[in-house]
Amino acid sequence: MKRFGWFFVLVAVLTAVLPIAAKKSVAGAGGMSLFVSGGAEVYEIDIEEYTLRVLISEAKDCQSEQALYALAVAVRSCAAYFSLYGLKHESFDVCTSGDCCFSLGDPQKTDGAYLARLKNALDATKGEILTLDGMPAMALFTACAGSGTRYCAEFPYLSPVASAERCSSHTSTVELPTDSDLFFTTNDELCLVYGENEKCEFGIAQNKMLSADELVTRFSLPSYEFSLEILDETAVFHCRGLGHGCGLDICASDRMAKSGFGYKDILLKYFPNLSADKIYNN
Ligand SMILES: [Zn+2]
Ligand SMILES: [Zn+2]
Incomplete structure (x- = not known):
């Protein structure tokens, strides 16, 4: 109990002193x-x-x-x-x-x-x-x-x-033929799973999971907010936003x-x- 008490005091002292010490060493008078x-x-x-x-x-x-x-x-x-x-x-x-x-x-x-x-x-x-x-x-x-x-x-x-309101100016589409090497096959579906604020978290295709990072890179998408529509033989990604988000x-x-x-x-x-x-x- 006594040792635990010392530890607690030590942590409290360090927490109080460390940020100030770090500030002094990294940001002296000259920045x-x-x-x-x-x-x-x-x-x-x-x-x-x-x-x-x-x-x-x-x-x-x-x-x-x-x-x-x-x-x-x-x-x-x-x-x-x-x-x-x-x-x-x-x-x-x-x-x-x-x-x-x-x-x-x-x-x-x-x-x-x-x-x-x-x-x-x-x-x-x-x-x-x-x-x-x-x-x-x-x-x-x-x-x-x-x-x-x-x-x-x-x-x-x-x-x-x-x-407060979703952006309506940064919208775009990315299209590619469904028989492209990048896509999967016309018979395979790409199922997208979403997290908060309509952001894609991952996709599942051909029983494999692809992270949102992999999907964005693979299809050169402008952001992590996108939905997919298959029109005849074209895959259309509807995208909103610009950047990593x-x-x-x-x-x-x-x-x-x-x-x-x-x-x-x-x-x-x-x-x-x-x-x-x-x-x-x-
Ligand atoms: Zn915008
Ligand atoms: Zn670098």
């Missing part, structure tokens, strides 16, 4: 930085500069100021996560491939008015990130989640969030901002399990 691999060389880049470059390539459809602020905080959170933990690479924090980490835009080649809007969003939210237990969280973002975001197996704290929904957050919500409301809606935190001021 944080990341090691970026761009082609042959690895270079160091300030977290605000990295966040700006990610925004240049990701924020094009973010028209409202408050939605842009929310996205700036989400991107900076991911950058802080990369800086602290890395993710996929051993000898540097991030690469510049959008398929692996995030793609980066070039400020020199960016329209002046757009760049000014992005810099304003960065200044207005300087040092703000989202945290889990006091540590930077991977606050992912997606172009459009259609009816809502989906469960993220890699970062389970990004819980599925339904949109996890975390902050840029399209829906833009609608939220247009109807008067602030960036903190948007962050609270999409990241209900995370806390807003300021890790540096200058």
Whole structure:
């Protein structure tokens, strides 16, 4: 009983001290930085500069100021996560491939008015990130989640969030002949199983289970929200949304901002399990 008591006190002390210590070591007076691999060389880049470059390539459809602020905080959170933990690479924090980490835009080649809007969003939210237990969280973002975001197996704290209204602009169809090698056979059905917010979780064909990831890759689908219709000899996937569908929904957050919500409301809606935190001021 006595030992258990000590353990409890120790855990309580560590929990109180660790986040503060980590914040001091990762975000000193000068902020944080990341090691970026761009082609042959690895270079160091300030977290605000990295966040700006990610925004240049990701924020094009973010028209409202408050939605842009929310996205700036989400991107900076991911950058802080990369800086602290890395993710996929051993000898540097991030690469510049959008398929692996995030793609980066070039400020020199960016329209002046757009760049000014992005810099304003960065200044207005300087040092703000989202945290889990006091540590930077991977606050992912997606172009459009259609009816809502989906469960993220890699970062389970990004819980599925339904949109106030499902997006009607990001809809598309993907067609292929049912006798294509990609499809199965005309006599076989592909049975789709859905999770929250109309997202496909997996499919069953020829007595085999295919994950949603496998289906999206196999048929080059734009999102995880899709239904299948077989018309004569054509398989038609009706798709809604754009991107992986996890975390902050840029399209829906833009609608939220247009109807008067602030960036903190948007962050609270999409990241209900995370806390807003300021890790540096200058
Ligand atoms: Zn990478
Ligand atoms: Zn949309």
